[in-house]
Amino acid sequence: MKTAIIFYSFSGNTKRACLFLKDKLYSKNIAADLIELKPEKEETVFFKQSLQALLRHKVDLKKVNYDLSGYEFVIFASPVWAFTIAPALRSYLEKASNLENKKVVCFLTYHSGIGSGKALKEIENILRESQNHILFSKNLSGSKTKDNNYLEESFKSLFEILTS
Numbered sequence: 001m002k003t004a005i006i007f008y009s010f011s012g013n014t015k016r017a018c019l020f021l022k023d024k025l026y027s028k029n030i031a032a033d034l035i036e037l038k039p040e041k042e043e044t045v046f047f048k049q050s051l052q053a054l055l056r057h058k059v060d061l062k063k064v065n066y067d068l069s070g071y072e073f074v075i076f077a078s079p080v081w082a083f084t085i086a087p088a089l090r091s092y093l094e095k096a097s098n099l100e101n102k103k104v105v106c107f108l109t110y111h112s113g114i115g116s117g118k119a120l121k122e123i124e125n126i127l128r129e130s131q132n133h134i135l136f137s138k139n140l141s142g143s144k145t146k147d148n149n150y151l152e153e154s155f156k157s158l159f160e161i162l163t164s
């Protein structure tokens with residue numbers, strides 16, 4: 001199953017969870033391409049990042065493959081920013097092509113958890129618009145992504161689905 005893990009991470013939590021997932025999938029004979037989204041001009045000031053996310057602004061991304069036709073299974077991940085997904089992932093999803101009818105997974109990492117449910121619903125809705133089959137979606141505590149047991153437990157039902 002040709003798989004991609006497409007993610008944005010500013011401070012490393014989401015990336016850590018993606019790396020864990022990639023290793024886990026590999027141990028189950030699923031090799032995944034890890035695709036990290038990088039804005040051309042990355043906003044680093046919290047207030048401006050929040051505003052960008054809140055206003056659903058798009059950002060230009062560094063060179064990335066938008067054509068997902070080669071993948072059957074695509075995992076999307078982002079931090080929660082201002083109760084929604086980060087602009088980098090929103091921008092990618094807007095331009096992605098051949099995203100229809102894939103098996104997809106989405107997960108977000110959060111800090112307080114405020115707005116994380118709303119953010120998860122939003123990305124689920126974006127993915128459903130292209131008739132994707134969402135296998136698994138979840139919010140993860142960003143600060144716990146250093147704990148492999150937490151990650152193992154968080155992704156447990158996904159691995160059960162993939163191995164059933």
Ligand SMILES: Cc1cc2nc3c(=O)[nH]c(=O)nc-3n(C[C@H](O)[C@H](O)[C@H](O)COP(=O)(O)O)c2cc1C
Pocket residue numbers: 008009010011012013014015046047049050078079080081082083084109110111112113114115116141142143
């Ligand atoms: C600009 C900005 C806005 C954020 N807004 C929220 C929020 O609305 N709710 C929340 O629970 N966490 C929020 N956080 C915390 C991040 O979602 C959390 O730390 C996440 O794990 C960071 O992931 P990363 O290390 O991959 O960048 C925000 C962080 C930033 C930088």
